[in-house]
Amino acid sequence: MSEPIYLIKLPHLKVLNANALSSPLTIGFPAMTAWLGFMHALERKLNNDYELDVQFDALAVIxxxxxxxxYRGPGDFVNSIIGTGNPLDKDGNRSAFIEEARCHLDVSLLIKYEDNEDSPINTAVLNKIHELIPTMKLAGGDILSVEMPQRYILPDGYNNAEKIKLFNSLMPGYALIERRDLMMEAMQEGQDAMDALLDYVTVNNQCVEIENSDESKKKPFEWKMQRKTSGWIVPIATGFQGISPLGKAKNQRDPECSHRFAESMITLGQFLMVNKAECPDEILWCYAQDFENNLYLCEQVQPKHFTSGE
Structure with a gap:
């Protein structure tokens, strides 16, 4: 029997103006680094402000x-970003600025933590978390509200009453998971990374003739939309790759840490109906480092195995 899984559920965080520019190439749901960064910031605040000793290991985003x-007006081919134009200049006009993509979110978070007898997660700690969250930022956005956090202990993480109760409480909701397997499969067939990514997110439209037994009538047509694979597949940003040696930079944020320039790592992800996951580990993300290849990533704790046609 596997080890119990200890989870904190943060239900229905309402976030205003979160950063939707998840990478230089993608717009939409915030990058996974933002979500794990929020988890890390919450852990530090609990330990520093309340002198606790909690350790958060992984996080799921639903x-x-x-x-x-x-916004896309009548006759427009592409969407335009709705900008706020802040701040205005001294004459009250909009100053030149780079447009910032924003989104409003309603999400629930699952945080996996280490059971600690010296600093257990109890009702008092959950109340402190509930007090802290509205004072924080999430993906650059303002947290308007959050429901009372709850604690779950799953005996083995798989099909049991507590797991079913937890997943049902998150419905309707879609958990973001990684589909790196699709990228790897396409690249093994000879495609480069960008072509592989675009191939899976492109929607193909096809005009199909409808069969009609009445030959005297003109045969009608219909449009069909199709993608390369089933599922809600999206591009996601999951970390960074260093493109310069470690060193020091003028006016760097932390003078004690080494600095390096990096670029976003983009791969494919999927929004999966949360009740289709067999266990929490299939939707949980954690930090992973590959120093040999200068990679700083967010990865799935246990990637979900997909069968053909799923």
Whole structure:
């Protein structure tokens, strides 16, 4: 029998103006680095402000609603970002600025933590978490509200009453998971990374003739939309790759740590109906480092295995 899984559920965080520019190439749901960064910031605040000793290991993001702030007028081919134009200049006019993509979110978070007898997660700690969250930022956005956090202890993480109760409480919701396997499969067939990514997110439209037994009538047509594979596949940003040696930079944020320039790592992800996961580990993300290849990533704790046609 596997070890018990200890989880904290943060239900229905309402976030205003979260950063939707998840990488230089993608717009939409915030990058996974933002979500794990929030978990890390919450852990540090609990330990520093309340002198606790909690350790958060992994996090799952379940989306209930993502309202991307874009607009497409009649006859427009592409969407435009709805910008706020802040701050105005001294004459009250909009100053030149780089447009910032924003989204409003309703998400629930699952945080996996280490059981600690010296600093257990109890009702008092959950109340402190509930007090702290509205004072924090999430993906650059303001947290308007959050329901009372809850604690779950799953005996083995798989099909049991507590797991079913937890997943049902998160419905309707879609958990963001990684689909790196699709990228690897396409690249093994000879495609480069960008072509592989675009191939899976492209929607193909096809005009199909409808069969009609009445030959005297003109045969009607219909449009069909199709993607390369089933599922809600999206591009996601999951970390960074260093592109310069470690060193020191002028006016760097932390003078004690080494600095390096990096670029975003983009791969494919999927929004999966949360009740289709067999265990929490299939939707949990954690930090992973590959110093040999200068990679600083967010990875799945236990990637979900997909069968053909799923």
């Amino acid at each position: 989306s209930h609603e993502c309202n991307l702030q874009t």
